[in-house]
Amino acid sequence: MLKIGSFTFQSRLFLGTGKYSNFKVQKEAVDISETEVLTFAVRRMNIFDANQPNFLELIDLEKYTFLPNTAGAKTAEEAVRIAKLAKASGLCDMIKVEVIGCDRTLLPDPVETLKASEMLLEEGFTVLPYTSDDVVLAKRLEQLGVHAIMPGASPIGSGQGIINPLNMQCIIDQANVPVIVDAGIGAPSDVTLAMEMGADGVLLNTAVSNAKDPVKMAHAMKIAIEAGRLGYEAGRIDKKTYAEASSPKEGISIGG
Numbered sequence: 377m378l379k380i381g382s383f384t385f386q387s388r389l390f391l392g393t394g395k396y397s398n399f400k401v402q403k404e405a406v407d408i409s410e411t412e413v414l415t416f417a418v419r420r421m422n423i424f425d426a427n428q429p430n431f432l433e434l435i436d437l438e439k440y441t442f443l444p445n446t447a448g449a450k451t452a453e454e455a456v457r458i459a460k461l462a463k464a465s466g467l468c469d470m471i472k473v474e475v476i477g478c479d480r481t482l483l484p485d486p487v488e489t490l491k492a493s494e495m496l497l498e499e500g501f502t503v504l505p506y507t508s509d510d511v512v513l514a515k516r517l518e519q520l521g522v523h524a525i526m527p528g529a530s531p532i533g534s535g536q537g538i539i540n541p542l543n544m545q546c547i548i549d550q551a552n553v554p555v556i557v558d559a560g561i562g563a564p565s566d567v568t569l570a571m572e573m574g575a576d577g578v579l580l581n582t583a584v585s586n587a588k589d590p591v592k593m594a595h596a597m598k599i600a601i602e603a604g605r606l607g608y609e610a611g612r613i614d615k616k617t618y619a620e621a622s623s624p625k626e627g628i629s630i631g632g
């Protein structure tokens with residue numbers, strides 16, 4: 377079971393809701409993934425104009441925990457404003473802090489992310505910051521009291537998987553709060569690797585929504601999460617430089 381603040385989840389897969397070809401495919405993908413947490417950008421919420429399409433129109437709103445994110449924010453103050461808007465709209469107080477510092481790479485601004493996290497914690501939010509794979513920043517965020525850390529595997533939408541496994545492993549090993557690997561996932565094997573490394577969960581969007589068959593890929597991601605977690609719990613063997621025969625020789629007498 378995954379525990380973040382006062383929330384508990386059976387599934388360790390967090391799914392984004394954007395970039396699907398249509399709402400039917402989105403719903404089918406969400407259903408088969410068995411995710412319990414859906415994330416979306418607050419700026420996409422249709423709270424001002426009832427004539428605009430609702431991007432969650434086929435989703436059973438009762439069934440999921442919604443993790444709004446502050447995408448679009450470039451400063452801590454903007455992120456806080458967006459988070460408060462989400463809360464005022466009736467969403468829960470859990471927020472993914474996303475303060476982008478570079479338009480081309482969409483990498484997070486570490487200074488503003490830290491500042492926004494501190495301000496949101498003071499406001500009583502359950503705070504999940506999206507960060508780069510910076511080991512020290514992850515520590516600083518944890519020291520602030522954030523409820524989970526969300527280090528990026530690689531740039532959002534890039535599908536490159538975990539490009540710095542060393543940093544990611546250090547973050548996972550040293551964290552005392554859940555680590556949700558977020559962004560840049562391309563394939564189920566990326567998810568399995570993250571989970572085998574000991575991540576507590578994975579958040580992904582593009583790998584499913586832009587797959588040739590998003591529903592099949594969502595299914596694959598569910599299995600990948602479970603396989604990776606089981607592998608982590610089972611404990612992998614050590615890597616050795618030289619071979620070790622699979623059939624033991626001790627205790628076997630051949631030819632009398």
Ligand SMILES: CC(=O)[C@@H](O)[C@H](O)COP(=O)(O)O
Nearest residue numbers: 392532533559560580581582
């Ligand atoms: C939906 C969301 O929160 C994204 O910002 C997230 O980081 C997913 O990234 P990918 O699309 O690369 O999976």
